[in-house]
Amino acid sequence: MAQIKITLVNSPIGRIPAQRKTVKALGLGKLNSSVVKEGSPAILGMVNSISHLVKVEEA
Numbered sequence: 001m002a003q004i005k006i007t008l009v010n011s012p013i014g015r016i017p018a019q020r021k022t023v024k025a026l027g028l029g030k031l032n033s034s035v036v037k038e039g040s041p042a043i044l045g046m047v048n049s050i051s052h053l054v055k056v057e058e059a
Contacts, residue, residue: 003059004043007034010053022050 008028012020026046027035036059037043047056 002039003036004039004047005034005036005057005059006047007032007055007057008053009055012050012053015053019050019053022046023053026050026054028054 006026006028008023008031011031012023026037026043047054
C-alpha cells in the first residue's frame with residue numbers, strides 16, 4: 001500500500017470528542033505536525049472523518 005503524509009492544519013479545539021480522539025489516535029498533536037502512515041482502509045477512514053482538520057498528500 002502507498003504511504004500517505006497527514007498534516008494537522010486546523011485545531012481540534014471545539015470539535016466533538018470523537019474527532020479529537022481520532023486526531024490523537026493518528027499521532028497528531030500540535031498544528032502543522034505531520035505523520036506518515038500506510039494507506040490502509042482503517043487509516044483512510046480515520047482521515048475521512050476528520051478531513052476538514054487535516055491535509056493529506058502522498059509520501
